[in-house]
Amino acid sequence: MPSLPPVTVVIPIFNEEAVLPELLARLTAVFDANPTVQWEALLVDDGSHDRSTELIRAHAGRDPRFALLELSRNFGFQAAIAAGLAHARGQAVVTMDADLQDPPECIPEMVTRWREGAEVVRAVRRSRQESGPRRLGMDLFHATFNRVSDFPMESNAGTFGLMDRAAVDALNQLPERNRYFPGLRSWVGFQTAEISYDRQERAAGQPQQTFRRLLRYATDGVFSFSYLPLRLLTYAGILIAFLGFSAAIFYAVRRIIGIETAPTGYTTLVTIVLFLGGVQLIGIGVLGEYLGRIYDEVKRRPLFLLRRNQRTRPGSAPAPRVTE
Numbered sequence: 001m002p003s004l005p006p007v008t009v010v011i012p013i014f015n016e017e018a019v020l021p022e023l024l025a026r027l028t029a030v031f032d033a034n035p036t037v038q039w040e041a042l043l044v045d046d047g048s049h050d051r052s053t054e055l056i057r058a059h060a061g062r063d064p065r066f067a068l069l070e071l072s073r074n075f076g077f078q079a080a081i082a083a084g085l086a087h088a089r090g091q092a093v094v095t096m097d098a099d100l101q102d103p104p105e106c107i108p109e110m111v112t113r114w115r116e117g118a119e120v121v122r123a124v125r126r127s128r129q130e131s132g133p134r135r136l137g138m139d140l141f142h143a144t145f146n147r148v149s150d151f152p153m154e155s156n157a158g159t160f161g162l163m164d165r166a167a168v169d170a171l172n173q174l175p176e177r178n179r180y181f182p183g184l185r186s187w188v189g190f191q192t193a194e195i196s197y198d199r200q201e202r203a204a205g206q207p208q209q210t211f212r213r214l215l216r217y218a219t220d221g222v223f224s225f226s227y228l229p230l231r232l233l234t235y236a237g238i239l240i241a242f243l244g245f246s247a248a249i250f251y252a253v254r255r256i257i258g259i260e261t262a263p264t265g266y267t268t269l270v271t272i273v274l275f276l277g278g279v280q281l282i283g284i285g286v287l288g289e290y291l292g293r294i295y296d297e298v299k300r301r302p303l304f305l306l307r308r309n310q311r312t313r314p315g316s317a318p319a320p321r322v323t324e
């Protein structure tokens, strides 16, 4: 039975053949430069249909510190992270993107912080290389998110970070399906430290998360950590009802004191109907957001399914189970 590797690096992979050679090389270099740490890299293949799994398998064959976990199809970034966290064997687990936007060279600093007593180490972006609409969207999200979250959360931190076994176990226990990882990591608490880093441009290949997925991820973040949209709806409802009530009194008083009111215009009527209809539709939409999430939670479908766990294939040592 191999002794537990103290540090596991979890990396979700979806069609990353373009960056994989550099990723594997840079990780290996970091591992080699820090031989006192027992490293394990757990690459979670999220249903790639390019040569990613081949490349990882070949590398894992040469270097036993690397292991491949294959999901049965593309479940998305959050599920891939969850699968990695559930199967990581380390006493600490580092999470990072595959595209080298999170430089692996920062990992030793996180490990140092962990050894000094931090149970969660968050890598905070000092700067960001991305630009264009994606960047704009992300900035907008973080600005909004910090305002609306019912729970204090720091901006400028994404997936990149380290968690102690205790925090990982806590996170693995959370049953919810709509997972916004940085939010949940803050939510579980524990002694937290920060390191700062410069977020790089993607080293090669195209972003694998579609804009739609990112948007979905952002709504998950807002709706899972904030009741503000529901509350805003109530405020808007109260305001509109108050305006309607005032208008009614206004016209009634004019009628009573005998000022002839002109026949109300068709336009006014249509405007009011449309306006109220709009407000109601928004309201239904917001309720739907929460309802859909409740439905997701109630279904209790597994977050991910494994096709194969390289570490448990016949002939290799069985992995100790870290989940229930």
Ligand code: UDP
Residues within 6 Å of the ligand: 011, 012, 013, 014, 015, 016, 046, 074, 075, 076, 077, 080, 096, 097, 098, 099, 101, 202, 206, 207, 208, 209
């Ligand atoms: N990824 C994944 N499943 C997906 C989409 C992306 O596992 O369905 C992985 C991807 O391989 C990368 C990380 O998630 O390691 C972040 O993806 P990407 O760089 O495309 O997104 P962004 O930088 O825009 O957040």
Ligand code: MG
Residues within 6 Å of the ligand: 097, 099, 101, 202, 207
């Ligand atoms: Mg990226």
